Amino acid sequence: MTEALLTGANASTEVPLKRRLRRAERTRQVKALALVLPLLVFLLFTFAGPIAGMLWRAVDDREVRQALPQTVAALANWDGKDLPDEKAYAALAGDILAARASGTIAIAAKRLNYALNGFRTILTSTARNLKAVPEPGTAKETLGKINPAWRERTTWTTIKDAGGPVTGFYLLAALDLTRNVDGAIVAAPADQAIYRDVFGRTFLISLGVTALCLILGFPVAYLLATLPPGRSNLLMIFVLLPFWTSLLVRTCAWIVLLQSKGVVNDSLHWLGIIDEPLRLIYNRFGVCVAMTHVLLPFMILPLYSSMKAISPAYMRAAASLGAPPLTAFLRIYLPQTLPGIGAGGLLVFILALGYYITPALVGGAADQMISYFIALYTTETANWGLASALGAVLLLATILLALVYGKLVQGQQVTGGMKN
Template identity: 50%
Template structure:
């Protein structure tokens, strides 16, 4: 039997290629709006956050002449007279009040008192004309003797570069000294590493309780008929229709000293006086578990529905006890759901802000609380973005570990 190859005429081949190109162009046109949306709403903000975490423009863009004059300064002796003259030149070139305000805030974050020093000097301008560098120095010292203190000049020299690792170092309680060497901050000033550990600790506890509560509930739902399971699943999803703020406020009413929980416990005789359930770690965990529990139930239920119930019956018929069959046959098949639910709950927990802020005390605030503080109160965008970058890095690391261990994509169902 002789096989003959099919020969496609040239015109037909070109038409097929043109048709394939049109199909690809049409598919790209359908996904283009989504790609643009993701780029504008997701990729660009994250890129801006990462850039701002290492960007330090206030001193470098405002005090260019001063930074150049301090370029060869050893940072231990008195600064040269030319630095004083360059500083007045840079101050005189500032036309917007917001620029000098940003400069003052940035230097004040390095050394206390820099804000008042910068603002008072700026308001005293202009100085007399044709002053020499030495005369400018004397004029500044007469205006405010603090200008002879090395700390203020060291802060200017240290932040002379537009890019800095200082914000990221601060998030793990490290800093650069006046010579640029990386050292640990003083024990009295160390805070962020402890806050980061607290954030992970609270998130881990919330994830554990969500797993302990969500696993039996998801298992029960998976054993029901589809109609019953769908009705009860609606009850699981009902909290999504209420904002986190409203649910957190409702827990304040329930957990307060004269709230429903304490009154019920006292009327049933379990306690003789109200328990401290509010403005502490316990209240934060209770509310966060309630809010995040659906994110554990959904992936667990999805995985459990895919496990045939005949596996358990087969294990029992082969001599295993019902409990042994559950833990040795059924539970290992639900590990992907446990991993997906645990990852979702943990990632959502480390970024929680509203619930700990409303129900927790001073020692129960998580990292997101301090991001909000730096954004809204102290207006230190660099520090806020650095803390955000830490949370983003933790999220990516956790997702990479999940992919490596479970070897499946993250899914809610």
């Protein structure tokens, strides 16, 4: 009887104890969430929100639909094989008059001109010369007299394709693709196909800068990892020194150093090595040098972290077993630094993809990267759709690169760069 009472008492106290523990755990989680909530909100509005807005801008296409709603509706069932019927012409005439009165005709003309050169002139001239709604049955003839382009099928397919509310036009343009009059995806004309070359140039420059950072950063990281702590910390200050100066200042410093009458050319001339100044700036060489200087710390730091974790006993053991220094380095030390090489290379490459200021200041016309065109379409021509599409393609390439890197290291347990 007594044992039964004790068992019941223990059970009755155990349940409230579990409940209190669960309540305490929930309270702890709520407090932890409250601590990180401001950061999450900040990232949502300053990172995730702008990216989502950029992706939406890349497919948003409502300008023509808002300015020419009746025309878009009339062309919804048009097969595009012949010219549209009289109803579509009448709808266009009414929309043009309404858009002229509301001031939205310029917005539609600008959007349509992206797809077909000269469309701005077609639409604005028609708006100026169309005085009133044509008589029933005469809209096709009236618009054809104002501008013969309204008798061409390409003009109408352009309006239909831009009818929105979403479009693939900007994304196709970012890849040098377009749709022909029949709606098939084809390569853009040669005089408009520039972005593939720009993307290729961007990736090539980024890859070259990454390789230079690895070649220059590996010995520095090795030196930092093997020196005594006092000297290593002193040299680390010089590695971190570029972070204490503005990117613009560092880039302008390279202009001073590399220009025709700069320090480098004057020194080479004084030493008798050259007779004429070398062209070291406003070309690919200047871009790679300046970008390498800026991004070098991002390669050194991951390498240093990886090398610092490597025990010197590995190399001593290899030497004691008769391995030459080069063989020991290539087969013992270098494989253990691969995580640092991968992390540093990925970081430098991704950062280099989005560089704008440095190529714009020290590069020539043939050395501008994709970020230059994104800035151009954003700030000067206000073609936000194409700017967003170029940014979306660059973002996708960056994500794919990160996924490939993650796939390569996935499932591998690494201890100092060596598999267990």
